[in-house]
Amino acid sequence: MPHLISPSILAADFGKLDAEVHMLNESKADLIHVDVMDGCFVPNISFGFPVLKSIQKASQKPLDVHLMIVDPDRYLEAFVKGGAEILSVHQEACTHLHRTLSEIRNLGAKAGVVLNPATPVSTLEDILPLADMVMLMSVNPGFGGQKFIQNTFNKVRKLRQMIDNQGLSTLIEIDGGVTDQNAQSLLNAGADILVAGSYVFKSTDPKATIASLKGLERAYQV
Ligand code: DX5
Ligand code: ZN
Numbered sequence: 001m002p003h004l005i006s007p008s009i010l011a012a013d014f015g016k017l018d019a020e021v022h023m024l025n026e027s028k029a030d031l032i033h034v035d036v037m038d039g040c041f042v043p044n045i046s047f048g049f050p051v052l053k054s055i056q057k058a059s060q061k062p063l064d065v066h067l068m069i070v071d072p073d074r075y076l077e078a079f080v081k082g083g084a085e086i087l088s089v090h091q092e093a094c095t096h097l098h099r100t101l102s103e104i105r106n107l108g109a110k111a112g113v114v115l116n117p118a119t120p121v122s123t124l125e126d127i128l129p130l131a132d133m134v135m136l137m138s139v140n141p142g143f144g145g146q147k148f149i150q151n152t153f154n155k156v157r158k159l160r161q162m163i164d165n166q167g168l169s170t171l172i173e174i175d176g177g178v179t180d181q182n183a184q185s186l187l188n189a190g191a192d193i194l195v196a197g198s199y200v201f202k203s204t205d206p207k208a209t210i211a212s213l214k215g216l217e218r219a220y221q222v
Contacts, residue, residue: 088112139176148177160190
């Protein structure tokens with residue numbers, strides 16, 4: 001499978017959200033990454049359902065929704081109805097992760113689980129078969145434009161091994177501080193999906209930046 005690019009709409013200009021989504025429609029992006037923050041699980045508030053609805057209306061790409069909220073179980077159905085094709089919850093926010101991931105699948109979406117930089121990948125060993133995707137945070141969640149944490153490379157390699165050892169096809173997504181400085185190495189370490197916010201939207205030609213990330217060849221073959 002070729003790797004996928006998921007630009008993060010958090011870094012877009014919300015004053016022209018419709019135009020930004022149309023730009024992504026015309027780009028080589030595979031997904032649109034949508035960051036939902038509640039000001040409680042993370043020290044920032046992004047947006048809620050009305051904005052998600054506008055994104056969904058304009059988007060021709062599947063929405064990759066990243067919930068940074070406490071007690072996500074309360075809102076799973078609303079987010080799937082709101083257009084999340086991949087819905088990801090934080091391991092740290094779920095007391096009953098098995099139930100939560102099963103519920104996301106029952107609702108008809110792909111289930112993702114996210115790990116903060118301080119959470120070891122080993123915590124997922126027994127839940128991996130229920131996850132369509134694992135997202136590794138390569139920054140502490142809450143803000144765009146932060147510096148990539150180098151230890152992420154070790155986590156990707158360990159997770160890749162765990163997935164391969166269990167014979168699964170779980171995808172690995174990397175979120176935070178992705179640029180041309182680390183994208184190739186992340187793919188080589190076993191990543192399948194790269195999120196990029198600032199690197200795409202703050203560049204002079206976002207479409208060309210997305211194309212350059214999409215054009216990388218990965219040494220790792222799944
Ligand atoms: C951080 C968000 C990320 C963020 C990525 O909490 O989950 O998705 O938008 O932005 P960059 O690529 O700027 O680090
Ligand atoms: Zn995110």
